[in-house]
Amino acid sequence: MRYDRTVRLDTDFATAVGRVREALAAQGFGILTEIDVTATLKAKLGRAAEDMEDYVILGACNPPLAHRALDTDRTVGLLLPCNVVVRADGDRTAVQALDPDTMVTLTGLEALRPVAEEAGRRLDAALASLTAPDPA
Template sequence: MRHCVHRAGYPAQYQGAGFSASPKEQRTVPYDRTVRLAVTDFDAATTAVRQALADQGFGILTEIDVRATLKAKLGHDMEEYLILGACNPPLAHRALEADRSIGLLLPCNVVVRRDGDHVLVQALDPDTMVTLTGLDSLKPVADEATARLDAALGALAAT
C-alpha cells in the first residue's frame, strides 16, 4: 500500500550570541516532507526519485552515499542512505536575489533511505528558508519549491 507521511520535526534548542532558549522556550519546527514508497528495491527507488525531481525542474548537484562514507571512514554499518542535493536553477536564483546568505540552505536536500522493508524519500521543507531567515521575500520562492517538491513526492507515491 502506498501512502504519504508528513511528520513534524523535532524540538530544537536555539543558541547563539546572547541567546539561549530554555527547555520551555524550545520550539518544534516541521522541516521535512516525507513519502514512503511501495518500491522496495533501493536502486529502483533512487532512479525514480531522480526522474521525479527532474520532471519538476530539479537537477542533482551533489550526491552523498552516507552508508558508504560511514563504512569507509568509521567502519560503521548502516542501512542504505543517500543524500541528493537537488537544485531548481530559477528558484535558486530568485532565492539568492532575495538573500545572498540563503546559499547556506541550498541546494534542497532530498534523502532516499531504507526504513525496514520500505524506502523513504524525505525532502527539506522549503518553508524552512522563510522560518529561519524571517524574510517574507522568500515566501513566493518557498511556495513554488514546495509545490514542485510535493508534485515530485506525489508522483513517487503514485507509482
C-alpha cells in the same frame, strides 16, 4: 516544527533512487551531487558503521528558484531546499526533502515566501508522483 516532507515507498532502495531522480527532473530539479552516506561512513568509520542502512543524499537544484532566493539574501544558500534523502526504512524506502518554508521561518524574510511556495509545489508534485499508482 516539522522541517521535512516525507513519503514512504513500497519499493527497493535502488529502484527508489532512480524514481526520485526522474521525479525531481520532471519538476525542473537537476542532481548536482550524490553522497552515498552508507559507503562514506563505512569507509571512514569501518565496523562502527556496519549497521547503517542504505542512505543517499541527492543534491537537487532548480537553478531559477535558487537564483531568485539568492537574489533576496545571499546567506539563504545555507537553507536552500536542495538535499533530498533516500534511505532504507525497514522493508520500505523513505524519501525526504527539506520543507522550503523553513527558509522563510528561519530567516523571517517574507520576500522568500514566493520562492518557498513554488519550490514546495514542485517538491510536493515530485513526491506525489512517487506514490501515484502506475498507469497500466
